[in-house]
Amino acid sequence: MKKRLLFLGPPGAGKGTQASRISTKYNLLHLSTGDLLRSEVKEGTELGKEAAILMDKGELVSDKLVLSIVEKKIISPNQGWLLDGFPRNLSQANSLESLLKKLSQPIELVLLLEVSDQLLIERLLARGRSDDNEETIANRLEIYREKTTPLIEHYSRLDLLHSINGDGGINQIEAAIEEILI
Numbered sequence: 001m002k003k004r005l006l007f008l009g010p011p012g013a014g015k016g017t018q019a020s021r022i023s024t025k026y027n028l029l030h031l032s033t034g035d036l037l038r039s040e041v042k043e044g045t046e047l048g049k050e051a052a053i054l055m056d057k058g059e060l061v062s063d064k065l066v067l068s069i070v071e072k073k074i075i076s077p078n079q080g081w082l083l084d085g086f087p088r089n090l091s092q093a094n095s096l097e098s099l100l101k102k103l104s105q106p107i108e109l110v111l112l113l114e115v116s117d118q119l120l121i122e123r124l125l126a127r128g129r130s131d132d133n134e135e136t137i138a139n140r141l142e143i144y145r146e147k148t149t150p151l152i153e154h155y156s157r158l159d160l161l162h163s164i165n166g167d168g169g170i171n172q173i174e175a176a177i178e179e180i181l182i
Helices: 015-025 033-043 046-056 063-073 090-102 117-126 134-157 170-181
Strands: 004-008 029-032 081-084 109-114 161-165
Touching: 004 015, 004 134, 015 029, 015 081, 015 170, 029 033, 029 063, 033 046, 033 063, 046 063, 063 090, 090 134, 109 170, 117 134, 134 161, 161 170
Parallel strands: 004 081, 004 109, 029 081, 109 161
Antiparallel strands: none
16 A cells, blocks of 8 residues: 555645545544644744744745654654645655655655536635635635646656546545555
């Protein structure tokens, strides 16, 4: 079974839901970069303090800082892991691959959850967040495509990318992912 995974997909595709389910079921370390950053800040670590300063200013946390936090978590070569939310662009992918090469833990599989725009919009509007309206969602989807298309092409060239139809139900999508994992 593949045990070093990366999940890609647009906002609302269900990456977090599936990552949580798969990581729990197969005892993989779920590395959601947003959760990792919040955890470091809450714990008051040196990396967390550095991240908090940037986050409090509304600035993006540097790739280097995110990579340091990821490295801290995946230090054990025996523990499988699932990255959710990072990398988001080709530059981050290259940095991540350098780190993983150093750790002798290359990505084994990249799963792309593909969902129709209409369903993404419906899902995101149903979350009920104040910043979720059709205009902001359309903008986020455009930014996602602009940044992620080269990433998708990159992992496809490396023969790591597998696409999953994310339009179905949670259990149906999980079953499709499991078919590829095993």
